[in-house]
Amino acid sequence: MDPPRIYVQRTLALIKPDAFDKREEIEDIILKSGFIVLQRRKLQLSPEQCSDFYADQYGKIFFPNLTAFMSSGPIIALTLARENAIAHWKTLIGPVLSNKTRETHPECLRAKYGTSELQNALHGSESFRAAEREIKFIFPNSVIEPFPSKGATEEYLSKHVNPTLLRGLTELCKHKPLNPCVTFGPNPSISHISQICLYF
Known part of the structure; x- marks a missing residue:
């Protein structure tokens, strides 16, 4: 029988402006959920930086509102690590907030701290490639090395x-x-x- 494989991943978490006042509470939940915080940064993005960060959303109807909201106040950026970090973080924050989210995912962080689909409190990387790009964007001096096979x-x-x-x-x-x-x-x-x- 093969030994269990532990795949350590990194992902980017953002505590958005609408949840900034709850940052300590959210960070406590993150740690209790088995994540290690590798990097932490408080910052405020400009509208231009938000446009670059969310470049994959460019052209969508909500894009101007998204960049305006994300540049409206300070955020907390965290590089998180654990086994299958991307999937675990996405599960913890839950789906993009909608009218049904509080019914279907009442325990998720977006249901608890978010107020709308736009102001949904938290961001999580969608994929491994997205995580690499986003971590490098927020933490430009970080070195992201692949774990050896x-x-x-x-x-x-x-x-x-x-x-x-x-x-x-x-x-x-x-x-x-x-x-x-x-x-x-x-x-x-x-x-x-x-x-x-x-x-x-």
């Missing part, structure tokens, strides 16, 4: 870590020193191994 990880361990472990443990077995840290001090790889062995 199982094959790449095994190759790195086999090529770089295992040989060092083998050399260090072989030397320990040969010499059996009373104080490995002192005996093998000048050799960094062996010294590190000996410290690990002493720890266990």
Whole structure:
């Protein structure tokens, strides 16, 4: 049986202007829902920045109102991480608020904090690509690196870590020193191994 796979993702969450006063309460719910906050930023977007951020909505009838609303006050931007973060965050915030949302998803955050389809309190990335783009937009200095695959990880361990472990443990077995840290001090790889062995 294969071991369970844990896929850690990042997603962007925005606490919109209409829910800004409830930010501490919302952030507490986020943490209690198993998310880790990697980055946090308070900011106010200009209408132009909102237009760029919501470029995929350009041309839709609500676009001018959306950019006006999102630039009307401060927001909180959060980079969230956890297993399947995008799906979990979308589930937690719920669908875009409509008249039926409070009936169909009464526990979701948009039902609790939103007041209309436009002023729906929270934003969540729709997809992996959207999350990457949005995180880079809000946090331009962030480095978004892909998590290594199982094959790449095994190759790195086999090529770089295992040989060092083998050399260090072989030397320990040969010499059996009373104080490995002192005996093998000048050799960094062996010294590190000996410290690990002493720890266990």
